[in-house]
Amino acid sequence: MSPRPAVRPGGRSARVRQSVHTAVRELLQERGRDGLTVPLVAARAGVTPSTVYRRWGTLRELLSDVAVERLRPGSPPEDLGSLRADLEGWATSFAQQTASPAGQARLRDTLAGDPDGSNSGRCAAYAAGQIETILSRAAARGERAPDAETVLDHVVAPLVYRALFRQGPPDADGYARSLVATVLYRLIPLP
């Protein structure tokens, strides 16, 4: 079960979500994954366990909601003046995150407690949103650019697949840059 659609920001429901997320993050840091239980989280957040069960269903689904929230980008990707620089900047930072043990744990947690696919969908939508910002800037500069689907398929997907199934590339930065080069020099449709 995913959290219900957001209600008024600042309302009780939003406050509960925030305090439960904070409790999970703190307890993960203090006790690690195996020390976590719903009663512990509820006590730290100052809510009843049944509030947590009602809203998230299980601990796994709560962990998934927290993980995907931590994957939410804090700001738009930096404008470095060219499509290539912007894509390389974003892709190397995304590669470092997904290849790190914490990043891998977030991706796995996102998938593990996501029965309806909505949390993994949010995760892909965050990446797509950042890429679309970069591509709109390129269009405004008059640069020839790939579409967002091409970047998702040929930059994001290989980075995520490597992180999840192949223990990450040995050189995350170089690998991310080579994927960007492939998209820019081989996969942009000819004019």
Place this chain on the structure above:
Amino acid sequence: MSPRPAVRPGGRSARVRQSVHTAVRELLQERGRDGLTVPLVAARAGVTPSTVYRRWGTLRELLSDVAVERLRPGSPPEDLGSLRADLEGWATSFAQQTASPAGQARLRDTLAGDPDGSNSGRCAAYAAGQIETILSRAAARGERAPDAETVLDHVVAPLVYRALFRQGPPDADGYARSLVATVLYRLIPLP
């Protein structure tokens, strides 16, 4: 904890693994995921629960081992006479499997109980093995072919990313064929 390295095939350890796997598959069919417990699996397999805990650690890790075993290819990819036909045949079948609810559940189970990455690594190695068979045949025919890494990055990774994070492509076959065409017509190094 992953199962210990295989011992003599036909030995006690191999027999236990087989009967526990069979028990999990039967119980998944009969009761679904949420009805499964280690004592139930052990009873069906005719072993003690402690045998299961000792060997797999947790139910999640057992489910991961069973899931990746079901992803193991039963036979080499069919030889259809050309690199393009072989890759399309394999990729469309892989796309259908990963996009199906059962295939998605296997990928998620593989990742969920895989603390050291060995099960997800086996999953990637199975795909790589099938691809290498196809590429060796192409080389024997004298066809120009991509390397296996290119096929993993630009065919397998987008299929898996779509299945796990984007609810699968609406047309798995057409999508798989378009990825194969991209690799064959855009990503093979020029001679």
